[in-house]
């Protein structure tokens with residue numbers, strides 16, 4: 001219990017007050033550790049500025065009237081794996097979210113349980129790095145509530161999202177730090193624009209991490225894992241696109 005509260009408090013309030021952040025020793029404020037790269041200087045500056053001055057800042061929310069009439073899909077729209085196809089065929093009735101890694105209680109949480117947890121609905125703008133945006137309404141369970149349920153261990157520093165799809169041979173995955181993981185607008189969305197999340201938009205659940213660009217919003221999530229370093233996952237840069245070298249890990253907007 002104490003640890004749970006500490007984790008959330010540290011994530012939401014401890015950061016700005018901590019003098020440790022400037023020396024990079026705070027587990028929440030530390031620069032991300034990667035095997036192959038350091039953050040580019042622009043990325044580092046943006047990450048550090050957001051963490052110092054905007055850890056709790058909220059992304060803008062919009063009204064129903066401002067919602068885009070069409071919200072396109074992008075990237076994968078139909079994961080090919082046999083396991084995913086099986087779940088799709090029976091409406092994800094036996095699907096569950098695996099939560100593993102640096103947690104006290106690894107669990108497989110059924111979709112119905114995620115839906116029964118307190119939910120949050122938000123109307124936000126999605127910005128794709130390729131140059132399009134769309135405003136949509138998202139409903140889901142706050143990621144922080146899921147992490148509280150499994151109880152993060154103190155060593156955890158990142159949350160990794162493993163997806164059902166692969167582009168070429170590489171599975172799609174993403175990762176965020178704990179500041180974004182516990183941000184109130186960071187949700188595992190199972191609903192969009194008042195309906196169940198469609199397959200193309202990432203059924204059964206997809207991440208909404210509203211202060212970052214579109215490619216961070218992992219669709220078709222199968223498993224989330226708490227880790228202390230991103231070095232041993234994929235090519236070590238924290239995500240599918242990050243590993244290609246095209247896009248940066250910290251995509252703050």
Ligand SMILES: Nc1nc2c(c(=O)[nH]1)N[C@H]1C(S)=C(S)[C@@H](COP(=O)(O)O)O[C@H]1N2
Nearest residue numbers: 073074075076128163172201214215217219
């Ligand atoms: N698993 C997975 N997640 C993904 C992608 C993908 O190809 N696979 N594409 C990303 C990109 S680049 C964008 S812009 C958004 C698109 O979300 P949408 O299809 O709901 O518009 O999903 C992101 N999440």
Ligand SMILES: [Mo]
Nearest residue numbers: 128129214215
């Ligand atoms: Mo994107």
